[in-house]
Amino acid sequence: MSSTTTKIVAEYAKSGKSSCKKCSEKIDSKSLRLGLKVWDPRGYDNTKWHHVSCFFALDSELPVFGVDSIEGFQELTGSDQHKLKQMVSETDQVSTKRKGDDESKSERGDLKKLKTDEDKKNRQDKKNVTNEKIIAEYAKSGRSSCNKCSEKIESKSLRLAQGFENTKWYHLDCFFPLDTDLVSADSIEGLSELKSSDEEKLRTLVSKGGQSSKKRDGVDDTESKRGHSKKLKTDEDKENGQEKNNVTNEKIIAEYAKSGRSSCKKCSEKIESKSLRLAFSSWDPRGFENTKWYHLDCFFTLDVDLVSADSIEGFTELKSNDQEKLKTLVIERDQSSK
Template identity: 45%
Template sequence: MLPLFTFHVSKSIIISSLIIPTSPKPLFPNLSPIRFFQTPKHFVCIRSQKPSMSSSSPTHVEAQYAKSGNSSCKKCSEPIENQALRLGTKDARGYTKWHHLGCFSFGSESVASVDMIKGFQSLKSSDQEALKDDLEKSKEEDSNGKKSSQNRKVREVKEAEDENVGERELKKPKGSSSAVIHVEAEYAKSSRSSCKKCLEPIEKQALRLGTKDTRGYTMWHHLGCFSFGSESVASVDKIKGFQSLKHGDQEALKNLADEFEKSKDEDSNGEKSSENQKVSNLEISFSVSDVKDKYKDATLPPKWKAFQTIIYLERDDGLHDSSKIAAFDFDGCLANTDVRRVGADAWSLMYPSIPDKLRSLYKDGYKLVIFTNEANIERWKNKRQVAVDSKIGRLNDFIKEVNVPIQVFIACGPSRGEDPFRKPKPGMWHILEQHFNSGISIDMDQSFYVGDAAGRSNDHSDADLKFAEANGLKFYVPEDYFGV
């Protein structure tokens, strides 16, 4: 009997082994071996029966709840939290590539039924329904992709006519065909959707606004993150779902549309300089339905609330709104803290003159406000409650120490990204000005902001200086203001 050799081929690496009756397992079990049989005149090549992965083979999908918080999503690279639903497929080496449910794509190969997904029967009924919905959307997208762009435009126009949806035409380049945007308003059915502007999750039952992209998918936004674009909607009453909203949310949506129209008119009339436009164009729609007693999975103490990516002190006893605002940073300005220490008591007064100075401002009719960043609340996904208790505990203790009512806003967004509330972005000031000062116009000549991040050689950043500049506020560093 002639010797039989097996060659395992993987790119440029060739490994051979002698086949004997009790042959060991091949080194690369997932590769399909090629066998060469020697004959007197030539070699005969026969591939084994194990099929290779082809474009027609089905995708092997597995669904399960994460057993720890150590895995990461292969699309967004963010950690997959313990017990969160994750979906995975195996790569050529046999490793499973895990994804969040919202990040997973069935790809070019469809799964005929969710029952073919490994582990599907072990999921909660709500997660089974979510997985079914995603699969159906994937099939619908594949089907729609086969149609011409002209057919898709005709279908979109017909849907607008049949559903009586509020619609508007986009500005289009010369020679292009018309396109229609459908605006929809509803309360989120779950917390699985994310805002397409700030990328933060939209919590269940929160008001969200959406438009469909060219594939037919709805791009959802928080109310405060949504923009009507370059053209206005004829009437918010014609927005799909508007009549089903609570009265307060209907008013918030009307205000958003009115504010957009006002800013558009001002731009067209040239009434403001380009610098002023940058400041004034940030309009934040504050909806009661978006206010929560928890920040994601962290419970907030009494009087503290969450709105999008900020936590705020709802109303401190004795606080009065005013045209004069005295605003301060917290860490390194009012309180001496250390990033290496955690806890409500891990702070001390930055300067001994602070209590008397704040009480004097309060007696002079100033409204005292603290604007502070705290990325740990967002970053510590597995210890978020610890981060929340530590930050809010320090602020509560500080207010008791100085014995004067203060309004507080905490920006929890990550240091990287486009969070509109994290300093130096002006969002926290704008939400104070628009929604937390009883409509009283702020006197910018008498108002000011104090912060330690001024871009000096020993400063960790220039976020406080840039925050003051973005809002047109006079700026002081703490050692100057508190007389050190």
């Protein structure tokens, strides 16, 4: 690592959200922190922050430097400037003892590491790394652009992203020509929040993507096709079973829609703002509540087994006429099921 490719930055932490890259502990707000800043090939400065003591423990990872080369040094308090001068001096004395063969080996190792890191980043830009999470959502505005074709992504249209810290969004059709290796559609974050039609479309595209990548690798994908088809059928059966049987782990919620952005899982139409909507809500293993909203009329076309309207969460918060309407629908459902 050389000083031409790496800058050292000193500043007081603006918040308590950053973590030390050495010890992984939080860096307290307003405490002095040091960073190694390098230019990322993806087009931005990448700074790795450290506690002061952890920074100087990096040893061979540090470039040769003096306090005058530390960006932000002049903005520090006098006591912190003095502290840094002492630590730089001590580090310099230790590094001087290691000159010669050890220093040459270290430089060669650092250069090799830099090349390896650069190669890894280039492969990430080329390949859609399998360890990254994939996100699906409807575009919140029309400001984002597709990372493949550079065209704008229309507001409220379905878009997909690789899970970099700086998320790269794609049109649905642009995403799947990438060399994407997804085990299943269920691994896509946000899948359960999509309209049923979009959810099925994604499952189909993931299935086709998995088959084509196996062909490129020269592997017979016949079993893969059977496996994907079987999984699609199983997923479809599960979803139908949930709608028909009102899974016991799910609770039913009633409320007035807070906005006009939610869609009915039955008919896929928008649910108007402030209109009464009902939902099945269950705990997702990934750590959040998974809620599927329905129009009132669409909800009661499902085979819902309700003991009473009073068992619906949020029932007491509704207007009296909506409470009466719900009670009537529950009674009618109970009678028809008998």
